[in-house]
Amino acid sequence: MEKFALEMKGITKEFPGVKALDQVTFSVKKGEIHALCGENGAGKSTLMKVLSGVYPEGTYTGKIFIDNKEVHFRNIKESQDAGIAIIYQELALISELSIAENLFLGHDLMRQKVINWNEIYRQALIALKKVGLEVDPQLPVKHLTVGKQQLVEIAKALMKKTDILILDEPTAALTESDVAILVKLLNELREEGVSCVYISHKLGEVMELADSVTILRDGKTICTDPIAELNEEKIITKMVGRELTELFPYEKRSIGNEEVLRVENYTAYDKAGKVVSSNINFNLKKGEILGISGLMGAGRSELFISLFGGLPGKKEGTVIIDGKKATIKTPAQAINEGLAYVSEDRKRYGLVLGMNITQNTTLIALNKVMKLKMINKAIEIKSAQEITDRMKLKAPNLDVAVGKLSGGNQQKVVLSKWIMNNPKLLILDEPTRGIDVGAKYEIYKIMNELVAQGVGIVLISSELPEVLGMSDRILVMSEGQITGEFSREEATQEKIMVCATGGEKIG
Ligand SMILES: Nc1ncnc2c1ncn2[C@@H]1O[C@H](COP(=O)(O)OP(=O)(O)OP(=O)(O)O)[C@@H](O)[C@H]1O
Ligand SMILES: [Mg+2]
16 A cells, blocks of 8 residues: 555635635655646645645545544644645745844744743754755844845744645745755655655746656646656646747737837936946836846845835936936836736735725726726726726635635736726736746737736846747846847847856867
């Protein structure tokens, strides 16, 4: 008999208006990395929340077995005691607290009358070392990159005895080097016999890491296969339920000379007076997709947030929008000038999680739905319905709070919101992060439609295939400067990487 560390049988979980899980079966062997794949809203996160006691017994039907023994979790604590650790899709650390405080939150050592900080720091260092992090545990978490925060969460999980580690899209926002640390760590854990459930939309990673793959579609288990029997195309076909022959629906187009944006000798400083973008020169034509490539931390987001009026510090140089000189000091002015910025950090800048879908999508385009100074409900709902239909948003209706949507569907709401505003210049910052392959394709098609209408699009992306697949022209940035420019025809991964790493030295 196969030795399963975990078996979930006949799991069904309903939310008002949605059957998130429908008789799901899911089994994980001891010491394997088991990828859980599926489109946005397929039920991956929900299944893992059932497993980890976030949704307690009684709120779903079906059975869970750990090491062949049936378990009944009434809360997260009970699943933790059974050796289950979960790292959520959205980070759960408290950013104002130090790394050590986050690690030991709720720990016995923190409950003493006199807290022994030396002991806490000592143990924190050991925990951090385990995940390959060499940082001062007294540092507030907010000073860490998202990737490092992710590793702190894993360190925290591993402080307890862990037999099953669940990672819900751990690498969506990681730099390449942080991904490498994580991959190494997971391989070590596998050696130690820890089982890992790995949720990711990055199928390349899945192929590289996983021993087996389970695919969910619309809340149902489609299959579980050993990795040897799969490849990326097979996974996609099973996820989407149809073959997806082309990933990037680029359409050859003729682009005129009219510019929607021209930036000359532009230098931006942060509040402390440090240069964030240095002597930037580029233009963007109407109807053009301009890809912006570079490593994480290259200053791509900073440059465009700054142009969007979102950075406080001083700015020098000239910005011309639609042929007219513009001074944009605030995002409100940028929006007035016809700019839109889809942020990479949807939770912080993109959405009001407690508000419903309609309210979120019409947040910016309010003037379009305003009538007699009041929001015309009917127009509001119709506009929101149109755009979210196009995006194939998966939600029971538009009155649900966006906080209740799956991660990828939240991102679709962010995109809808900005596109509804009919911008002439649309800045997309990692627009497809956490989005499944099928929905990515839809987003690319919407980009095509927008440029066909004359919108200029800036596509900032860390996914090289995406930049290469969708852009008409590509700029590469490194350390706050533009270090390369390629036409669609000239661009290759190698050429871009050379510029992204800052020079001709490599190769
Ligand atoms: N708290 C909730 N209340 C209502 N509906 C919910 C809630 N959580 C999830 N859902 C719904 O259950 C379905 C499954 O969502 P889930 O978050 O499990 O998807 P997912 O596979 O993790 O997707 P993604 O790849 O986008 O993260 C979706 O239709 C979602 O809207
Ligand atoms: Mg999810």
